[in-house]
Amino acid sequence: MSLGAEPTGEATGKGLSKKRDPERTRKRILKAAKVEFAKYGLGGARVDRVAARSKANKRMIYHYFGSKEQLFQAVVEEAYLSIRVAEQKLNLDEVEPEEAIRQLVVFTWRYYLKHPEFLTLVNSENLHRGRHLKKSARVKEVHSDYVEMVRGILKRGERSGVFRRGVDPIQFNITVAAIGYYYLTNRFTSSIIYDLDMVAADALDRRLAFNLDTIMRLLKPDSR
Amino acid sequence: MSLGAEPTGEATGKGLSKKRDPERTRKRILKAAKVEFAKYGLGGARVDRVAARSKANKRMIYHYFGSKEQLFQAVVEEAYLSIRVAEQKLNLDEVEPEEAIRQLVVFTWRYYLKHPEFLTLVNSENLHRGRHLKKSARVKEVHSDYVEMVRGILKRGERSGVFRRGVDPIQFNITVAAIGYYYLTNRFTSSIIYDLDMVAADALDRRLAFNLDTIMRLLKPDSR
DNA sequence: GATATAACCATCTAGTTAGTGAATTGTCGA
DNA sequence: TCGACAATTCACTAACTAGATGGTTATATC
Numbered sequence: 001m002s003l004g005a006e007p008t009g010e011a012t013g014k015g016l017s018k019k020r021d022p023e024r025t026r027k028r029i030l031k032a033a034k035v036e037f038a039k040y041g042l043g044g045a046r047v048d049r050v051a052a053r054s055k056a057n058k059r060m061i062y063h064y065f066g067s068k069e070q071l072f073q074a075v076v077e078e079a080y081l082s083i084r085v086a087e088q089k090l091n092l093d094e095v096e097p098e099e100a101i102r103q104l105v106v107f108t109w110r111y112y113l114k115h116p117e118f119l120t121l122v123n124s125e126n127l128h129r130g131r132h133l134k135k136s137a138r139v140k141e142v143h144s145d146y147v148e149m150v151r152g153i154l155k156r157g158e159r160s161g162v163f164r165r166g167v168d169p170i171q172f173n174i175t176v177a178a179i180g181y182y183y184l185t186n187r188f189t190s191s192i193i194y195d196l197d198m199v200a201a202d203a204l205d206r207r208l209a210f211n212l213d214t215i216m217r218l219l220k221p222d223s224r
Numbered sequence: 225m226s227l228g229a230e231p232t233g234e235a236t237g238k239g240l241s242k243k244r245d246p247e248r249t250r251k252r253i254l255k256a257a258k259v260e261f262a263k264y265g266l267g268g269a270r271v272d273r274v275a276a277r278s279k280a281n282k283r284m285i286y287h288y289f290g291s292k293e294q295l296f297q298a299v300v301e302e303a304y305l306s307i308r309v310a311e312q313k314l315n316l317d318e319v320e321p322e323e324a325i326r327q328l329v330v331f332t333w334r335y336y337l338k339h340p341e342f343l344t345l346v347n348s349e350n351l352h353r354g355r356h357l358k359k360s361a362r363v364k365e366v367h368s369d370y371v372e373m374v375r376g377i378l379k380r381g382e383r384s385g386v387f388r389r390g391v392d393p394i395q396f397n398i399t400v401a402a403i404g405y406y407y408l409t410n411r412f413t414s415s416i417i418y419d420l421d422m423v424a425a426d427a428l429d430r431r432l433a434f435n436l437d438t439i440m441r442l443l444k445p446d447s448r
Numbered sequence: 449g450a451t452a453t454a455a456c457c458a459t460c461t462a463g464t465t466a467g468t469g470a471a472t473t474g475t476c477g478a
Numbered sequence: 479t480c481g482a483c484a485a486t487t488c489a490c491t492a493a494c495t496a497g498a499t500g501g502t503t504a505t506a507t508c
Contacts, residue, residue, distance in 0.1 A: 020474060020485055041351055044267020047466060057487055062467065080417075122413060123347045127265055130412030143417045170418055171434040178406030179399055186405075188354030189346060193304075193367045194394055210395040218438050223447035246455065271496060281457050282497085292496065 026064050029054045033061075034075045038117030041124045042072050073132035076125045077139060079118050084142040086111060092149060097157030098216070104150070105215050109180045109208050119185045147173060157219065164221040175218070179211045250288050253278045257285075258299045262341030265348045266296050296348075297356035301363060303345045308366040310335060316373060321381030322440070328374070329439050333404045333432050343409045371397060381443065388445040399442070403435045 032054035036045045047068055051058040065071040090107055092100040112119060125133055133139060150169045157163030183190070187198040197203060256278035260269045271292050275282040289295040314331055316324040336343060349357055357363060374393045381387030407414070411422040421427060 022485065025485080041265045041267050041348070043265050043269070046464090048464090058466090059468080059488080060486070063485075068466065080413075120351055122410060123351065124265070126410050126412045127344055127347065130416050133413055133416050140417065140419065144419075147418070168430075168434065170420070171431065174407055174414065174431075175403055175434070175438060178402045181410075182402030182406050183398055186346060186350050188350045189304075189357055190398065192354055192357050193364065194371070195364065195368075196394070206392075207395065207398075210392065210399070214399060214438070214442050217441045217444070220441070249455080270494090272494090283457065283499095284455080286497065287455080 025054075025056055025060060029056050029061055029064060029071075030074060030078060032056075033071050034079070034117055034121070037072055037075050037124065038120045041120070042069075042128060045072075047071075069132070072124075073135060076121055076132050077136045079121045080133065080136070080139045081142065083111060083115070083118060084139075084146060087146050087149075088142075090149075092153060097153050097160065098162050100153045101157070101215060101219065102212060104153070105176055105180075105212050106208065108176055109211065112180050112184050113204070116184070119181060123185060154219075161221065163219040167219060172218070176215060179214060180207075183207050249278075249280055249284060253280050253285055253288060253295075254298060254302060256280075257295050258303070258341055258345070261296055261299050261348065262344045265344070266293075266352060269296070271295075293356070297359060300345055300349045300356050301360045303339075303342050304357065304360070304363045305366065307335060307339070307342060308363075308370060311370050311373075312366075314373075316377060321377050321384065322386050324377045325381070325439060325443065326436060328377075329400055329404075329436050330432065332400055333435065336404050336408050337428070340408070343405060347409060378443075385445065387443040391443060396442070400439060403438060404431075407431050 029050065033045075033050045035053060036050045040046070045068070047058060047061060050071070051061060054061075061071060065074055087107070090103065092103060095103065147169055150173055154163060154167055154169055154172065158165050183198065190196075191198045198207075253274065257269075257274045259277060260274045264270070269292070271282060271285060274295070275285060278285075285295060289298055311331070314327065316327060319327065371393055374397055378387060378391055378393055378396065382389050407422065414420075415422045422431075
């Protein structure tokens with residue numbers, strides 16, 4: 001071990017060290033806040049619970065984030081950055097257009113399934129008219145890349161004749177997100193209304209299949 | 225006037241009467257609560273603000289609704305009943321299938337646009353895992369009619385050959401809702417991310433057109 | 449027109465809530 | 479080794495919040 005000169009206590013930082021680690025503390029708070037805000041929304045969230053959950057002191061929260069709202073802002077920003085980072089890893093530029101779109105739909109669906117807190121956080125932020133996200137500069141940049149990637153896939157498909165022409169990439173993006181997002185965020189009320197278990201494994205599979213079908217039909221060239 | 229024996233004071237109840245009108249008071253509270261919950265969510269809503277907005281006394285709120293949660297429940301239930309009532313007025317059984325579906329998509333879109341509070345209330349209820357709606361029996365019944373109507377339209381379209389076979393009416397319903405709903409509830413964050421005004425009149429028109437197109441392509445028979 | 453019932457109101461309260469003040473302790477560069 | 483600064487702790491508070499209380503007034507019924 002040793003090689004002593006390690007400055008960051010990360011390598012050793014396991015159990016009972018009472019050492020200080022501001023970065024870790026900050027991240028612990030942020031993570032706890034994500035859980036809290038995702039569960040209760042901005043209005044229903046309690047700073048005390050975030051403190052308890054993160055095993056930090058409430059004073060620390062205000063030290064690192066300033067206010068409840070700024071903490072929420074940090075959480076929302078991080079949530080958006082995370083999904084964009086995940087999207088970038090997709091790298092669909094090498095994949096043939098139809099398969100690329102299929103992967104896009106599946107990825108989006110799986111991301112929502114794996115990160116349900118993303119959905120509720122986005123809903124909360126929109127309840128508050130996007131006023132927190134508006135303050136983030138980084139989020140915009142990262143996203144435009146994504147639209148461009150989709151635009152590229154559609155263009156390639158048009159050229160090779162597997163997709164029809166003139167599909168707006170932004171409308172298309174929104175639609176891909178919508179058909180997965182709506183099903184999952186509203187699964188509770190929909191389950192009641194349709195008297196169905198919407199999150200049963202086979203129900204989820206059927207929805208994904210339906211969505212893939214919807215999207216492919218949307219892109220299919222008009223038959224003559 | 226007179227014909228004295230009118231028991232309910234409704235007919236006269238106009239302006240400056242300090243008369244009692246329990247039904248009206250109840251409705252005033254419910255309406256104010258809808259605005260409050262739609263704006264702030266369950267956690268962020270304040271009973272005092274509902275009292276002020278409804279010009280009723282807080283005592284009245286607890287008299288008619290029992291608790292903040294029960295008030296929320298009443299608001300959510302009413303919101304669901306309202307949209308179902310509106311849907312029933314559509315009466316698309318006489319309309320030819322393609323036109324009926326078109327009207328369905330347009331209706332859904334316009335309803336969301338005209339009743340933005342419906343969207344946020346549904347989101348809030350889902351944040352709370354549907355636990356309030358679960359208590360409402362009336363909502364379920366009303367809805368199954370709607371699914372049946374859509375099922376009927378799809379069936380007629382299949383028979384006349386304008387729609388392909390095997391489209392699940394529930395998945396279809398969810399999709400029709402999703403592509404409008406998502407665009408509108410997430411308009412704030414999407415506007416930021418895409419750097420677009422999503423609620424400009426022409427943007428709304430373009431979205432509706434895109435959605436109509438998406439839905440019609442979803443139903444179009446496979447070409448041979 | 450007496451009485452019971454329910455609508456209505458102003459005010460109180462016990463428990464929370466976001467946010468602070470001030471002192472303590474660890475860390476790191478000089 | 480020392481001093482400065484950052485991380486951390488704990489106790490505190492002013493404002494707020496859901497809900498309760500006790501009393502008043504309109505209305506329906508006999």
